[in-house]
Amino acid sequence: MNVKIPRSLLIGLRRGQLKLGGNCLSEKAVVTQRGAVLLGDSVACDAFDADRPLRVVTHAHADHLVGLRRSLRSGKRVLMTAATRDLIGVVNGSLPLDDGSVELLDYGETVEYGDERVTLVKADHILGAAQVLVEDSEGSRVAYTGDFRVDGTEPLVDCDALVVEATYGSPSFKRAFKVDVRELLVSMVEKRLSAGTVYVFGYYGKLQEVMQILRRADVCVPFVMPERVFNVSQVCEAHGMQLGGLTLSTEKEGRELLDGDLPCVAFYHMNTRKKVGLDSSRICVSGWEFRSPCRQIGEREHLVALSDHSDFCGLLEYVKRCNPKRVVTDNYRVSHGATLAREISRRLGIPAVAMPR
Ligand SMILES: [Zn+2]
Incomplete structure (x- = not known):
């Protein structure tokens, strides 16, 4: 029997575009020129998209808040964890987070829209960080990792399409250190405290992780910090991180500790590195170091x-464990997306493209 197949379907099949629900599979996971990670038919993650009714914020770092004010004002349903909402609130105080657009989701909790179900899954990155899984009634699963470290992040397995972050997406970004970086950090701080104040510079989230590492290692000197770092730290404490002994650098006790170069750890944002603590011991915490810990x-x-973040090996390991049918690398937030896509295709045999191109 001869069956006449429409020309448009033939072209689609030749391109590997299998129709599933509204959009075809290759359109179920897309990163737009403006940084929105589009999943399924209704979700835009980490940047504004005019056509998507749901906006997901994976975590509170600035490059994942693109166009958030516009999303809030244009009546999108904006989904995030409570910790992410609280962190954004203290760092970007002017955003209208309390006007009813924001919906808070716990990890594992699901929101339904049309025939799609959206679930946030914990990502090991900063407090509140989430991966995003979108499933539809036909069983399609499309996911986005957000930023993550592979060791503490449960992979979203057997996805039809996966969007993966690509911060350290080049094979040269490998950290194969033999020593435990956390232990090294503790011993460096302890050693330098005998000579006075130790300044630690890093980004929000990372600074609080350092505080927690030091407290867990029984470093019990005061932690001194400017107001915004203090506020972020308080949010972290409210959501279960154990920091303690936080002192504002503008208050009498904090000023005396810093002015007298007395034993304490001062935590400052990386952007202020050239302005404060110039004559003291200084430690910068950064992922952009691969030669030595x-x-x-x-x-x-x-x-x-x-x-x-995961290094190059961690990114590949996640994708391998996830075992998706197709991968899109986020080429908007870094420029290593194309390299990572090529390496995923070559080493794992999984079709991968970088977006935007
Ligand atoms: Zn991040």
Whole structure:
């Protein structure tokens, strides 16, 4: 029997576009030119998209809040964890987070829209960070990792399409250190405290992770910090992180500790690195170090390779464990998406593209 197949379907099949629900499979996971990670038919993650009714914020870092004010004002349903909402509130105080658009989801909780179900799954990155899973009534599963460290992140397995972050997406970004970076950090701080104040520079979230590492290692000197770092730290404490002994640098006790170069740890945002603590011991925590776990970068300044992202091997390991049919690498937030896509295709045999191109 001869069956006449429409020309449009033939072209679609030749391109590998299998129709599932509204959009075909290759359109179920897309990163737009403006950084929105589109999943399924209704979800836009981490940037504004005019056509998507649901906006998901995976975590509170600025490059994942693109167009959030516009999403809130244009009546989108904006989904995030409570911790992410609280962190955004203290860092971006002017955003209208309380006007009813924001819906808070716990990890594992699901929101339904049309025939799609949206679930946030914990990602090990900063407090509140989430992966996003969108499933539809036909059984299609499309996911986005957000930013993550592979060790503490449960992979979203057997997806039809997966969007993966690509921060350290080049094979040269491998951290194969033999020493435990956390233990090294603790011993560096302890050693330098005998000479006075130790300044730690990093980004929000990472700074609080360092505080927690030090407290767990029984470093019990005061932690001194400016107001915004203090506010972020308080949110972290409210959501279960154990920091304690937080002192504002603007208050009498904090001023006396810093002015007298007395034993305490001062936590400052990386952006203020060239302005404060110039004559003290200084430690910068950054993932952008691959040669050694610790490197001297100034007379009394060291870089410690503490990262809240997977390195290249961790990204590949996640994709392998997830076993998706197709991968899209996020090429909007970094420029290593194309390299990572090529390596995923070559090493794992999984079709992968970088978006936007
Ligand atoms: Zn991040």
